[in-house]
Amino acid sequence: MASATPIPAAEPARPGRFRNALLTTILLFPAGLWYVLLLVAPLAIVVIFSFGTRARNGGYEPGFVWDNYARAIDKADPFITSLVMASAGAIACLLVGLPLAYYLATRAGRHKGLLILLLVIPFWTSFLIRTYSWLIVLGPDSGLAGWVSAITGDQEFRVLGTPVAVLIGLVYGYLPLMVFPVYVTLERMDRTLIEASKDLGANRWATFRQVTLPIALPGLVTGTILVFIPMMGEYVIPQILGYGRTYLMGNALVTDFLEARNWPSGSARAVGLILIMFVTITLYLWFVNRGRKTREVSML
Amino acid sequence: MSAPTLAKEKATQLPGRRESRAVDRWAGLVEGWLKGHTILVYLFLYLPIVIVVLFAFNDTNRRVTAWDGFSFKWFEVAFNDSVVHRALANSFLVAVPNAILATLFGTMAALGLQRVGKKTRLAFDALTYTSIIVPEIVIALSTLVLFATGFDVVETLFGVKINFGHPTIIAAHVLFNTSLVLLLVRARLSGMDRTLVEASSDLFATPWRTFRQITFPMLLPAIVAGFLLAFTFSFDDYVITTFVSGPGSSTLPLFIFGQVKRGVTPETNAVATMILLFTIGTLLIGQLLLRWQSRQTGKGEGMASMIAER
Numbered sequence: 001m002a003s004a005t006p007i008p009a010a011e012p013a014r015p016g017r018f019r020n021a022l023l024t025t026i027l028l029f030p031a032g033l034w035y036v037l038l039l040v041a042p043l044a045i046v047v048i049f050s051f052g053t054r055a056r057n058g059g060y061e062p063g064f065v066w067d068n069y070a071r072a073i074d075k076a077d078p079f080i081t082s083l084v085m086a087s088a089g090a091i092a093c094l095l096v097g098l099p100l101a102y103y104l105a106t107r108a109g110r111h112k113g114l115l116i117l118l119l120v121i122p123f124w125t126s127f128l129i130r131t132y133s134w135l136i137v138l139g140p141d142s143g144l145a146g147w148v149s150a151i152t153g154d155q156e157f158r159v160l161g162t163p164v165a166v167l168i169g170l171v172y173g174y175l176p177l178m179v180f181p182v183y184v185t186l187e188r189m190d191r192t193l194i195e196a197s198k199d200l201g202a203n204r205w206a207t208f209r210q211v212t213l214p215i216a217l218p219g220l221v222t223g224t225i226l227v228f229i230p231m232m233g234e235y236v237i238p239q240i241l242g243y244g245r246t247y248l249m250g251n252a253l254v255t256d257f258l259e260a261r262n263w264p265s266g267s268a269r270a271v272g273l274i275l276i277m278f279v280t281i282t283l284y285l286w287f288v289n290r291g292r293k294t295r296e297v298s299m300l
Numbered sequence: 301m302s303a304p305t306l307a308k309e310k311a312t313q314l315p316g317r318r319e320s321r322a323v324d325r326w327a328g329l330v331e332g333w334l335k336g337h338t339i340l341v342y343l344f345l346y347l348p349i350v351i352v353v354l355f356a357f358n359d360t361n362r363r364v365t366a367w368d369g370f371s372f373k374w375f376e377v378a379f380n381d382s383v384v385h386r387a388l389a390n391s392f393l394v395a396v397p398n399a400i401l402a403t404l405f406g407t408m409a410a411l412g413l414q415r416v417g418k419k420t421r422l423a424f425d426a427l428t429y430t431s432i433i434v435p436e437i438v439i440a441l442s443t444l445v446l447f448a449t450g451f452d453v454v455e456t457l458f459g460v461k462i463n464f465g466h467p468t469i470i471a472a473h474v475l476f477n478t479s480l481v482l483l484l485v486r487a488r489l490s491g492m493d494r495t496l497v498e499a500s501s502d503l504f505a506t507p508w509r510t511f512r513q514i515t516f517p518m519l520l521p522a523i524v525a526g527f528l529l530a531f532t533f534s535f536d537d538y539v540i541t542t543f544v545s546g547p548g549s550s551t552l553p554l555f556i557f558g559q560v561k562r563g564v565t566p567e568t569n570a571v572a573t574m575i576l577l578f579t580i581g582t583l584l585i586g587q588l589l590l591r592w593q594s595r596q597t598g599k600g601e602g603m604a605s606m607i608a609e610r
Contacts, residue, residue, distance in 0.1 A: 020415070023415075024412050024415045024416060025412075026408075026412075027408045027409065027411050027412030027415070028408070028409055028412035028413070028416070028424070030401075030404070030405040030408060030409070030478075031405045031406065031408065031409035031412075031424075031478050031482065032409070032424070034405060034471075034474055034475055034478055035424075035427040035428075035431065035475070038443060038446075038471060038472060038474075038475040039427060039430060039431050039434075039439075039475055040427070041446055042439065042442035042443045042445070042446040043434070043442060045442065045445060045446050045449065046438075046442045046445065049445065060445075060449070096341060099333075099334055099337045099338070100337065100338055100341050102334065103334045103335070103337070103338045104338075107331075107334060107335070113591075115338075115342075117587060118342065118345075118346075119345070120583075120587070121580055121583060121584075122345050122346070122349060124529070124532060124579070124583050125349075125532075125536070125576060125579050125580055125583065126536045126553075126572070126575055126576060126579055127536060127538070128536065128538045128553050128556055128557060128560075129349075129352060129556065129572040129575060129576060130348055130349060132352075132556070132560045132564060132568075132572075133348035133349065133351050133352040133572075134348055135560070135564055136348075136351050136352070136355060136364070136564065137347060137348055137351055141363055141364075141366065142366070142367075172344065172345070172348070175341075175345070204326055204327070204330060229433060229435070230435065230436075232435065233435020233436065233437050233438060234435075234437075235436075235437040235539055236538060236539060236557075240557075240560055249437075250435070250437040253437055253438070253441055254437070254441070257441045257444070257445065263445060266441065267442075267445075270438050270441065270442060273435065273438060274434060274438060277433055277434065277435070281433060
């Protein structure tokens with residue numbers, strides 16, 4: 001800085017550097033502003049509100065109490081229901097998604113591109129419409145419940161409004177998120193490993209268990225996380241297919257905020273839900289990084 | 301791209317395979333099960349969509365699922381329903397500005413992130429992924445609370461009453477969609493051939509000219525795909541929209557949800573069918589663009605790989 005020689009070179013570069021910094025700031029400003037105003041600010045306000053008390057007419061009154069968290073833990077039913085439903089949904093996605101991903105990666109041949117596209121399209125298409133259509137498919141008129149009633153004679157048989165309907169909706173809505181990562185890992189798999197395993201006398205099941213499954217594991221974990229997280233926060237599916245009877249976290253949040261107008265209580269629940277997400281993600285990242293390290297070691 | 305080599309591999313390994321196949325008597329059963337499972341899953345995925353479309357053509361005045369013959373009349377009803385008209389107009393008034401803003405912001409940020417240090421990039425990434433990971437319902441309710449509180453403050457301070465409406469919906473949608481576009485464009489940027497940019501500046505092109513003639517055309521498929529995805533997200537969104545919309549700003553998904561709560565009618569299905577057609581068409585255009593892009597770079601499978609790598 002004090003030396004004489006670099007100054008002539010540094011001097012003309014300075015306005016350029018300033019312009020560069022300015023351009024970078026301009027490029028990042030709108031997205032950054034949006035993140036601050038519509039992501040950080042809302043989440044921060046929820047954290048602040050979670051320590052407050054309910055105003056008499058509903059809403060928020062400043063304060064610093066832990067009551068809302070105590071109540072959220074005390075009335076943890078929606079949380080537990082969400083946990084059970086999301087776990088069941090993730091397992092169901094796993095059971096349905098793994099064979100499908102395996103087929104797509106190893107057996108689909110030249111139809112692969114088309115089949116993947118057919119998997120993507122519903123995923124990006126009108127979640128609400130695809131959910132409500134199950135009202136017809138499972139319904140008592142000419143849907144599943146109607147068929148079962150006709151066959152067994154049990155006129156009271158219903159699927160809609162039960163946890164089973166919600167589970168079907170969850171699996172239907174999020175299955176592609178399980179299939180894609182598993183498909184990607186299986187697709188990248190070195191196929192000669194299977195040949196080697198067979199040459200060494202392993203049967204089909206042993207090859208699957210000892211070669212394919214360990215290779216697919218990172219994809220399976222990614223898929224499980226990707227389906228588990230949105231299922232934990234799902235609101236529309238239990239509302240439509242569960243008639244609001246399967247009471248998940250999303251429904252509890254809406255009740256807290258809009259019906260009971262107890263913003264602090266809802267905020268505490270929301271903070272709890274966000275914390276669970278971050279713990280899950282952290283564990284996941286830990287798992288992925290651990291996996292990477294061992295893979296490097298094994299390659300050495 | 302690997303299809304021909306794979307086929308060749310299969311051809312050379314065929315004798316060996318056949319031998320092991322003879323030993324493995326479960327082979328046929330397993331293959332059959334895999335195939336059957338796949339077919340069933342695709343039926344599972346498309347059955348509800350087919351049902352909605354089918355029952356939109358139901359000529360019934362009674363229950364929605366009691367089939368009374370084929371007719372276009374419910375499309376006519378939907379076409380002449382002023383509530384549908386308003387919802388459709390609202391959907392476009394929200395989805396188009398949202399897609400424009402999100403595409404602009406996301407693309408700018410993706411370009412900007414190339415120019416910053418690791419720390420800034422990590423901080424930005426953390427925000428991007430947070431905006432995608434935090435459940436929609438939490439974003440929706442916390443944004444509602446923020447807006448309501450903020451508007452109250454503004455009213456007591458300045459006496460100006462701000463209402464919920466299109467701007468609040470757009471503002472909330474732009475958050476998620478900016479992240480979406482950002483990730484898409486950045487994936488494209490990282491797969492780009494840097495030597496072209498270097499060659500351009502070696503040939504004395506100004507940075508702006510390099511951007512205009514080299515970088516931007518290469519990013520264009522990702523930008524257009526991002527725009528279309530942002531548009532469809534906004535066009536289809538229910539959860540965020542319902543909590544930050546105001547009187548008179550109901551979009552099509554809100555109309556459909558209302559119908560569902562009162563009982564699905566063939567008109568609901570007719571509206572849904574038109575939405576499905578429209579969004580699937582939009583998505584197919586996006587997919588074609590991405591496929592065209594991946595053919596150029598030789599990697600990725602279009603939207604599937606984007607979702608998988610998200």
